Amino acid sequence: MASLDVTDAARRPFTGRRVRFGDLVLQSVAGFAALGALVLVGLIAWKVIQGARLSISTFGISFVWHVAWDPVHNQFGAGSFLFGTVVTSVAALVIATPIAIGIAVFLSELAPRGIRGPVTALVETLAAIPSVVIGLWGLLVLAPLLRDHVDPALHRSLGFVPLFGPASYGSNVFTAIVVLTIMILPIIASISRELFLGVPSELKEGALGLGTTRWEMIRGVVFPYTRGGVAAAMILGFGRAIGEAIAVALVIGGFTGISVNFFNPGNTLASQMAQNYAGLQTAVATSSLLYLGLILLVFSILVNLFAQFIVRRAARRQGLAR
């Protein structure tokens, strides 16, 4: 455990002793960089709040759940967009997680060596595709395909569930969910793969030595060992999904209102902002757009904090277990 001592020494604060010039420079440069990040976040939050002030004073807190976006009659609310954001992100997470974990298990435990490298690279390439490219592909290729083949089939077989109602439009909530799934899949998959690879081989070999099957080993050793990390990866993917603007704006269909049918057009906080970024007719409408931004900002921060909480709790548990 020599490596532990090294990190401990490095973490010791620079107190007492004589202050060396080089250390001072390092500390101030790094400190300023950290301060810069803090100032930047503060400025962004301040500007968003300032821009949203008119809307906040006009509509108050009820804006958050009020379902309306009518620039002609000056009625604005975030309700339907908040609903759309939660529905699309949760659904994308539910679809993406099992697939991503499957990919990660395959790449870390099961795949032959020759396949691992190329497939890992491909999964990571998927994460690097710009969202506007995925959005355009979604609009031009995916949406017509889903509309003509997948949506009607789902409606026919699962139509008794209200989520799969009659399908008519190519740009709809379901298309957005599929696009988001594709976007968050590589994030969850590549982080989970790293985590699975990090499981000590003594533990895995020990389990296999006791006569477990591969699946029992993965379920009994790999999953419990990496639970906290995988949860954090899921939340990271969730965070990406709630903030995705352009790709969703291109395929979701821009409809204000709450509908349980996945095959109806809808909208999310981020996509509503992306669709109207160029400006609206009145000052209060533009201000309401920034109010949406503020809600999204708060929502993202909450998700982030929740992720940190989960990671810490998992780390503590693991510490106790050892």
Place this chain on the structure above:
Amino acid sequence: MPRSGKLVRITLALAAAGLVATLAVVMAGAASAKSSSGSVNGAGSTFVQPLVAKWENPVQSALGISLNYNGVGSTGGVSAITQKQVDFGASDAPLSQFNPTCTTCVQIPWALAGTGVIYNLGSLQHLKMSGSVLAQIYLGKITKWNAPAIQKLNKGTNLPGTSIRVVHRSDGSGTSFNFTDYLSHVSHTWKSQVGTGTSVAWPAGEGVPKSAGVAGAVRTSPGAIGYVDVYYAVHNHLGLMAMKNRSGKFVLPKAKGILAAAQLDTHPAKDGSLSIVNPPKSKKYRNAYPISTYTYVDVQKSSGNAANIKKVLNWAITKGQSYGPALIFVPLPKAVVTFDKKQIKKIHS
């Protein structure tokens, strides 16, 4: 750590190469910009975009000015000129519709065209449509193509029983303004429930961005209906509705019909706006296409680039109009050109 050292060196080399390439491009760009006498940059309406795009080359060769246009939508154009980010903004909705608006701008009607109602029903061309039925379709009350109201307008045509897919703009759009303005004129329900605006609370349908997006969505969706500048309709080989005007005639958005509608208002208001939507029943407007519109260019009265802007605008309202008919933009009536020249004189440096 020899490997990471190598990596750093490779990264640095790549970064340096990138920097050199960027510099080369910037210098080349600066050099080519110098060869012409200047540039005029604009942003806004996608309705007028096909025409402005057509102007770029002749403006360069006739005036030596490079004209650059970014189709960001009418509301984007108005906010860009209000904040002086561009030399001109283009909008299909008059400035008076915006609040806050550009109070230091002159508004110049610089093109005349029609908003086409497009649809995708295979080989069925030139269906007949009335304003009130169109409003009911966009209100989500008529949902099938063989609904009695549509069948009544198209006696003898075998209409399919497919669902109507309503397509509208999802971004702030001057085309939406004209379209909803027309629907408000022909339907009380539309006027009270939805109203007129560059973006409205659409009661039905799917929203897609930009004119090209609407045309694309209609082209790829059987049974779809949408609205765009006529050029996009013709360019995409889409079905075009013959709209019933108040004289009871069904008119296609062609030069003759748009010109007839333009007779409704040939003398712009003090702010430069003109309204020619849904002309009344009269012999004069017998052939009028009811969703015709002027579209505007908005310029700051005081601009550092005034000389170039004035040159381009004077060219656009005179010689530039001759490029219109191929794109189904109708040359401006004389009275409007005279008014525009006066407006352009107000621009100074």
